[in-house]
Amino acid sequence: QVQLVESGGGLVKPGGSLRLSCVTSGFSFRNYYMSWIRQAPGKGLEWVSYIDYGGATIHYADSVKGRFTISRDNARNSLFLQMNSLRDDDTATYYCVRGNSLAYWGRGVVVAVSS
Amino acid sequence: IVMTQTPLSLSVTPGQPASISCRSSRSLLYRDGKTYLYWHVQKPGQSPQLLMYEVSNRFSGVPDRFSGSGSGTNFTLKISRVEAEDVGTYYCMQSIEVYTFGQGTKLEIK
Numbered sequence: 079q080v081q082l083v084e085s086g087g088g089l090v091k092p093g094g095s096l097r098l099s100c101v102t103s104g105f106s107f108r109n110y111y112m113s114w115i116r117q118a119p120g121k122g123l124e125w126v127s128y129i130d131y132g133g134a135t136i137h138y139a140d141s142v143k144g145r146f147t148i149s150r151d152n153a154r155n156s157l158f159l160q161m162n163s164l165r166d167d168d169t170a171t172y173y174c175v176r177g178n179s180l181a182y183w184g185r186g187v188v189v190a191v192s193s
Numbered sequence: 194i195v196m197t198q199t200p201l202s203l204s205v206t207p208g209q210p211a212s213i214s215c216r217s218s219r220s221l222l223y224r225d226g227k228t229y230l231y232w233h234v235q236k237p238g239q240s241p242q243l244l245m246y247e248v249s250n251r252f253s254g255v256p257d258r259f260s261g262s263g264s265g266t267n268f269t270l271k272i273s274r275v276e277a278e279d280v281g282t283y284y285c286m287q288s289i290e291v292y293t294f295g296q297g298t299k300l301e302i303k
Contacts, residue, residue: 125292
């Protein structure tokens with residue numbers, strides 16, 4: 079079955095960096111757009127970034143543009159999010175999500191930014 | 194594109210119907226003839242999951258008591274008979290221009 083497993087979260091100080099990973103299985107990874115969606119504690123869902131099949135088309139939310147970089151490795155069925163210059167308001171659960179319709183979600187990984 | 198849901202909370206007796214509205218700030222009808230409006234639900238302690246895609250299509254495994262309707266900028270999710278397992282927060286979402294979500298509607302059982 080479709081599985082998406084995120085890792086790489088943790089506690090980091092403002093201005094710090096983290097790299098999230100998402101390892102997938104149960105589907106042909108190279109055939110799907112992939113996204114990162116986040117949810118701040120007690121808040122709603124916010125799209126962060128998406129990447130097309132081969133990485134040629136990438137978009138970011140204005141809130142992370144210039145600080146976050148999405149990438150993928152189709153040979154390893156993996157999605158990544160490099161997060162630099164982290165701010166308090168980046169604190170959230172980050173979900174790895176498959177496809178244009180966001181049909182399958184991982185369990186999420188917690189990123190906490192605090193001094 | 195801004196997505197606006199009403200109501201933001203809903204308390205329903207089991208067996209009764211429920212309805213959630215979603216309005217987009219511009220039309221979600223794309224030039225391919227499809228309307229890119231989705232509904233997701235996040236049950237307590239879980240990741241969000243897709244309920245409906247392209248307005249009215251139920252995703253795999255979604256019970257037929259869920260239905261979606263609407264066009265252009267106005268959409269509705271209906272539950273014909275609410276069950277205890279339907280508790281959660283429901284989000285509408287558009288994908289015609291990157292992605293945006295509504296604020297969420299929290300459904301509780303009376």
